[in-house]
Amino acid sequence: MPIIHGESDAQLAVTAAQAGAAVVRELYGRRLARREKAAGDFATAADLAAERAILDVLRAARPDDAVTAEESGDTGAAGARRRWLVDPLCGTLNYAAQTMLVGVNVALRAGAEVTAAATADPFSGEVFWTDGTRALVRRDGGDAELTPAAGSALVDVNLDPPYPNAPGFRPALLLADPGFAERFRPRVVSSTLAVAWVAAGRRAAYVTDGHLADSVHFAAGIALCRAAGCTVTGLDGEPPYTGAGGLIAAADAETHAALLDLVNRQARRGS
Numbered sequence: 001m002p003i004i005h006g007e008s009d010a011q012l013a014v015t016a017a018q019a020g021a022a023v024v025r026e027l028y029g030r031r032l033a034r035r036e037k038a039a040g041d042f043a044t045a046a047d048l049a050a051e052r053a054i055l056d057v058l059r060a061a062r063p064d065d066a067v068t069a070e071e072s073g074d075t076g077a078a079g080a081r082r083r084w085l086v087d088p089l090c091g092t093l094n095y096a097a098q099t100m101l102v103g104v105n106v107a108l109r110a111g112a113e114v115t116a117a118a119t120a121d122p123f124s125g126e127v128f129w130t131d132g133t134r135a136l137v138r139r140d141g142g143d144a145e146l147t148p149a150a151g152s153a154l155v156d157v158n159l160d161p162p163y164p165n166a167p168g169f170r171p172a173l174l175l176a177d178p179g180f181a182e183r184f185r186p187r188v189v190s191s192t193l194a195v196a197w198v199a200a201g202r203r204a205a206y207v208t209d210g211h212l213a214d215s216v217h218f219a220a221g222i223a224l225c226r227a228a229g230c231t232v233t234g235l236d237g238e239p240p241y242t243g244a245g246g247l248i249a250a251a252d253a254e255t256h257a258a259l260l261d262l263v264n265r266q267a268r269r270g271s
C-alpha cells in the first residue's frame with residue numbers, strides 16, 4: 001500500500017486500518033498458531049501479522065509518534081503528546097471460530113483527545129472513520145456520514161460479554177430484567193464493530209462491564225460515537241475516556257438514560 005507522507009491523521013488511520021484488515025482477510029480460515037495471553041485469552045498469528053502491517057504504515061508516515069498496540073505494547077516516550085492506539089483484530093475468538101465478526105482499530109490520541117480514528121470491517125470492506133468532528137463510513141471508495149438511530153427506532157443492543165461470568169454487574173445480567181426484555185433485544189459481536197454500529201444507526205446501544213480495561217479497544221469507537229452525536233458514558237453515567245470500568249454507548253440521550261437505569265437496577269440487585 002503506498003504511503004503518502006502529507007496525508008491527514010484521519011486518512012492515515014484509514015490507510016493503516018485497511019492494511020491490517022487486508023491481512024486479517026487473507027489469513028481467514030487458515031490453521032493459525034496461537035499465543036496464550038491469559039486464561040481463555042489468546043492472540044493468533046493473524047493478530048500479530050495484522051498489527052505488524054498497521055505499525056509499518058504508521059511508522060513510515062509518522063516515525064516520531066508513540067504507539068500502544070494490543071499485542072506488542074508501548075513504544076515511544078511515556079508522556080508522548082501523540083500516541084496511536086492499535087487493536088489489530090478485535091474479536092479474536094470469533095475469528096478463530098471462523099466467524100466474520102471482527103474489527104480493526106486504529107486511533108490517534110493527541111493530548112487529551114482522540115483526533116483521528118478508523119475501525120475497519122475486513123469482511124464487508126467498510127471503514128468507519130472520524131477526524132474528531134465528523135463521523136463517516138467509507139464504502140466502495142466513497143464516504144457517507146454516519147447517522148445514529150433516532151429515539152426508540154431501534155431495540156438491538158450489544159451486551160459484552162454476552163455471558164454472566166462473575167458476581168456483580170455483568171451486561172448479560174440485564175437479560176434477567178423484564179424491563180430490558182420489554183424494550184431491547186440483545187445482540188453479540190466484537191466490541192469494536194458494536195460501538196461503530198451505534199454511531200452508524202445499526203444498534204441502539206452497546207453495554208460492557210469493566211473487563212476491557214485498555215484504550216485500544218474503545219478509543220476509535222468512542223470518538224466515532226461522539227462525533228456522530230451519540231451519548232457515551234461509563235456505568236456511573238460519567239463520561240469515560242478509555243472505557244475502562246465499563247461503558248454505555250447509546251444512539252441518543254433517552255436510550256442511554258433507559259439503559260443506565262436498567263444497569264443501576266441490576267447493580268443494586270447484585271449488591
Ligand SMILES: O=P([O-])([O-])O[C@@H]1[C@@H](O)[C@H](O)[C@@H](O)[C@H](O)[C@@H]1O
Pocket residue numbers: 087089090091092093160161162189190191192211212
Ligand atoms: O481481545 P479482542 O479479540 O481484541 O477483543 C474482544 C472483544 O471483541 C469482545 O467484545 C470482548 O468480549 C472480549 O473480551 C475481547 O476483548
